[in-house]
Amino acid sequence: MIAKIGALAIALLLAVTAGARASDWTVLPAESKVEFAGMQMGVPTGGEFTAFASTISFDRGNLLDSSVRVVIDLDSIATPLPLIAQILTQEPWFDVANHPQGIFETREFIQLSYMQFEVRGLLTLRGVTQPVSFSFEFTTFGDDPERDGWLKAILLGEATVQRTAFGIGQGEWGATNIVADDVTVTVRLAAEKQTGP
Amino acid sequence: MTVTPIRRSYGTVAKSFHWLMFFIVGGMFPLGYVMSDMAISPQKLQLYSWHKSFGMVLLMLAVLRLAWRLLRPPPPLTSGISPVERATAHGVHGLLYACLFALPISGWLMSSASGLPVVAFGLWQMPDPIVANEPDRLLLLTIHTSLGFSLLALLTAHVMATIYHHLHRRDDTLRRMLPFSAQKEGK
Numbered sequence: 092m093i094a095k096i097g098a099l100a101i102a103l104l105l106a107v108t109a110g111a112r113a114s115d116w117t118v119l120p121a122e123s124k125v126e127f128a129g130m131q132m133g134v135p136t137g138g139e140f141t142a143f144a145s146t147i148s149f150d151r152g153n154l155l156d157s158s159v160r161v162v163i164d165l166d167s168i169a170t171p172l173p174l175i176a177q178i179l180t181q182e183p184w185f186d187v188a189n190h191p192q193g194i195f196e197t198r199e200f201i202q203l204s205y206m207q208f209e210v211r212g213l214l215t216l217r218g219v220t221q222p223v224s225f226s227f228e229f230t231t232f233g234d235d236p237e238r239d240g241w242l243k244a245i246l247l248g249e250a251t252v253q254r255t256a257f258g259i260g261q262g263e264w265g266a267t268n269i270v271a272d273d274v275t276v277t278v279r280l281a282a283e284k285q286t287g288p
Numbered sequence: 289m290t291v292t293p294i295r296r297s298y299g300t301v302a303k304s305f306h307w308l309m310f311f312i313v314g315g316m317f318p319l320g321y322v323m324s325d326m327a328i329s330p331q332k333l334q335l336y337s338w339h340k341s342f343g344m345v346l347l348m349l350a351v352l353r354l355a356w357r358l359l360r361p362p363p364p365l366t367s368g369i370s371p372v373e374r375a376t377a378h379g380v381h382g383l384l385y386a387c388l389f390a391l392p393i394s395g396w397l398m399s400s401a402s403g404l405p406v407v408a409f410g411l412w413q414m415p416d417p418i419v420a421n422e423p424d425r426l427l428l429l430t431i432h433t434s435l436g437f438s439l440l441a442l443l444t445a446h447v448m449a450t451i452y453h454h455l456h457r458r459d460d461t462l463r464r465m466l467p468f469s470a471q472k473e474g475k
Contacts, residue, residue, distance in 0.1 A: 132337035133410030136403075171403020171420030178328050269330040 115284055116147035122245070122281035125163060129254070130271035138170035138179075140193075147282055149244075151232075154200040159210065161278075163193040183261040190217045197225075206232065210248075216257040225250040225278070240287030248278040295363045297464040302362065305353040306465055309388065312342050312349075313439070320436065337410060340399060344408040347392035354385065366459040380445055387439040394435055398428035 123145075128137035142164035149157045165187045170176040180187040197212025206229045214223040227248030235243035253272045254260055260270055298306070316339060323335035365377055396414060399406045403420030407413045418424060453461035 132333050133407040133413075134337070134404055135407075135413075172425070173422065263330050266330065269333050 116145075116149060116244070116282040117284070118145040118147065119281040119283065122279070124277075124279040125161075126277045126279075127274055128277070129274040131269060136170075136175065138168060138176060140165065140167050141169055142167035145280065145282070147280075149200075151202075154202065157200050158196070158198045159212070160194070160196040163195075165191055165193050165216075183264050184259055186217055195223065206230075214252065214257075217259055219257045221252070221256050223250050223252055225276075227278070231281075234286075235283060238283065240285060242284045242286050243281070244284070245279070245281045248280070250276045252276060296460060298362060299360060301356055302353075302360065303465060303467055305349060305356065307467060309346060309349055309353070312346055313388075313443075316342060316346070317436070317440065337407075340395065340406045341408045341410075343392040343395045344406060344412075344414065346388065347396070350385070350388040350392070353388075363464060366453065366457075366461050368459070377449070380442055380449070384439070384442050384446060387435055387442060391432065391435050391439060394428055394432040398425060398432055401425035401428055 123143075124139055125143050126137060126139040128135060130136065140163045144162045144164075146158075146160045149159065165185045166180060168176045168179055168185070168187075170179070179185055182188075185193075192215075194215040195212055197210045199211040201209040201211070203209055203226075208227055208229075210225045210227065212223060212225070213220050215221075225248045227246045229244055229246050231243060231245040233242065235241040251273050254270075254274050255265060255267065255272050264270060319335060319339050319342075323332055323339055326332040326335070365374055369377075396406050397417060399414075400416040400418045401420055401422075401424040405413055405416050450462045453459050454463075
């Protein structure tokens with residue numbers, strides 16, 4: 092009985108999150124970026140995740156049925172000083188061995204202006220899920236001049252998350268006077284969608 | 289007509305620069321050695337922050353000290369030394385000054401090449417002269433470390449020479465830089 096309910100719950104969850112809608116936008120990885128920036132001892136310290144996959148169903152005329160799911164391969168972390176990326180994959184930080192993926196998903200879009208939106212979604216890191224709001228802006232949204240029958244969109248999004256809310260920085264790293272709690276996540280997504288034949 | 293007496297001692301400002309930098313430089317060696325050897329920890333980041341912050345203080349002091357030296361030339365070297373000794377003393381002093389500039393600058397550039405800008409005392413961010421890249425970082429690490437050992441060698445020579453002058457030659461080489469030693473007018 093419990094197993095059946097569990098299976099049903101998982102099936103429902105899958106339907107609600109990933110399975111509900113097929114991706115109708117194709118992300119262009121070469122033009123997309125997921126970056127982060129924090130502070131240690133007042134020193135800006137940042138990097139990026141070079142591997143991530145996105146499932147985007149977005150219709151600006153039908154925000155209620157729009158959804159975005161981004162799965163980040165946390166092992167793809169890269170920092171200007173490679174040693175820092177290596178440290179961040181370890182247990183006190185992202186603990187990539189046990190939590191290889193970071194997931195952001197949302198179905199809640201709020202239009203602020205013609206090109207500006209806010210998304211409220213759930214970010215899962217290191218086994219912890221927390222609500223996170225991104226504000227984003229389309230810098231491009233229209234017919235792709237290089238590809239007939241395709242729509243191209245480029246968005247820039249930014250969110251501030253508290254690393255300790257996800258347990259990123261365990262033990263002695265939990266103190267926020269050395270490594271600040273706030274981390275800014277900056278996303279640039281370029282995607283295309285077929286509109287005509 | 290008045291005769292300007294020959295100053296035999298360094299002035300208060302020059303002495304202050306010398307002894308302030310003496311203590312900071314003296315602290316930078318163990319700090320740099322310990323911090324680079326440590327495993328990653330919050331303490332390590334704290335020590336790096338101090339090392340870089342005091343490095344910027346030293347750079348600032350070096351600029352001010354050199355400017356002051358140009359405005360107020362130091363007293364002539366003690367009399368009765370050979371031309372070789374004179375040249376050696378001036379050479380070592382010149383190299384010491386070069387190190388006092390080159391060490392903080394190479395450290396600053398190394399930070400920049402690491403993608404970790406210098407933020408003095410967590411407050412004042414220095415500009416980044418170069419884009420972060422690993423080959424430059426490794427080159428600058430070698431330069432910074434080599435300069436550190438060079439400065440250590442020069443300081444050893446500097447201190448040995450002072451001891452030699454004070455104890456063997458019994459001249460005023462050390463006394464004229466000591467704090468509170470009265471400025472004695474010339475002969």
